[in-house]
Amino acid sequence: MKYYLIVLILISGLLMSCGGSKKIVNTEQTNQTTVAKEEVKGEIVIKRNAPEVETDMMDTPKEEPKKETLVVPNTDVKPNDGIMVDTPIPAKKPLEAFDHASYNDLVATYVSDQGNVNYNGFKKNWSTLRKYIKALGENMPTDQWTTEDKLAYWMNAYNAMTVDLILRNYPLESIKDIKDPWGQRFWKLGDKYYNLEEIEHKILRKMGDARIHFGINCASFSCPPLLNEAFTAQKVDAQLDLLAKRFVNDKKRNTITTNSIEISEIFNWFAKDFKTNGSLIDFLNKYSDTPIAEDAKKRYKDYNWSLNK
Numbered sequence: 001m002k003y004y005l006i007v008l009i010l011i012s013g014l015l016m017s018c019g020g021s022k023k024i025v026n027t028e029q030t031n032q033t034t035v036a037k038e039e040v041k042g043e044i045v046i047k048r049n050a051p052e053v054e055t056d057m058m059d060t061p062k063e064e065p066k067k068e069t070l071v072v073p074n075t076d077v078k079p080n081d082g083i084m085v086d087t088p089i090p091a092k093k094p095l096e097a098f099d100h101a102s103y104n105d106l107v108a109t110y111v112s113d114q115g116n117v118n119y120n121g122f123k124k125n126w127s128t129l130r131k132y133i134k135a136l137g138e139n140m141p142t143d144q145w146t147t148e149d150k151l152a153y154w155m156n157a158y159n160a161m162t163v164d165l166i167l168r169n170y171p172l173e174s175i176k177d178i179k180d181p182w183g184q185r186f187w188k189l190g191d192k193y194y195n196l197e198e199i200e201h202k203i204l205r206k207m208g209d210a211r212i213h214f215g216i217n218c219a220s221f222s223c224p225p226l227l228n229e230a231f232t233a234q235k236v237d238a239q240l241d242l243l244a245k246r247f248v249n250d251k252k253r254n255t256i257t258t259n260s261i262e263i264s265e266i267f268n269w270f271a272k273d274f275k276t277n278g279s280l281i282d283f284l285n286k287y288s289d290t291p292i293a294e295d296a297k298k299r300y301k302d303y304n305w306s307l308n309k
Contacts, residue, residue: 096233097149102132104230115225140190152231155215158199161187162219174305175219210273211240214247221304248287256290260297268300
């Protein structure tokens, strides 16, 4: 009996020293809450909403709370659209069917604002000119090209080939020093060889725009001056208007008063082209700074075939 009391006292003391230490007896999972049963000083205490697992061990990581995913509404979807399908963005159509940049660089460098051509300079960069003409031959106009693209292509081709023709025979004083200059077939475009005559009369003139006569250059003084920039589809209409106005009002090539005009042979050689929408006087009055009477006296200037250098 004495020993029994001693053991009982020791057990009681041990329990007292433990104080409020907690020990998880077990956990029970209910439908809505997790119930943890704890024994504190010999009593069972029930805690609701406790973590599913609790332990006295410091090294055991607690379960990370679940991360919520934020859903942002798609404002691009219209009501009743259903499933959104990515629509590919169509590629932008090129502004120009053909890139005339290399020719533009050449004429900007070797042609003055007045249209005088530095043929010696051109000859030093002749290979670039020939590469441009070769590129023209590898990219012929198609039915999908706009009228503006075709105009720019054929006028640039004519002018580049004329410069090439002069360089093939340089030095010389006039394009007429070359035998049959407009009939020479040096340039292959696509599957055939072209000459300047064919490009002018069978292609450009048939496009029905008389202003082409101010855009193409015959390497001569009396010709409309060679433009020192390439024609482009985006600018060709404005470029031809500018050249028409410049040429008609150029006192070196045309002398215009209200009652009499002395004008370039170009208006005589290609009279039909300038009369498609009225008389020749009607055409000239569209660009002339001086109004011309319908019954004005008319004569043509002698043509100067000296090289435009």
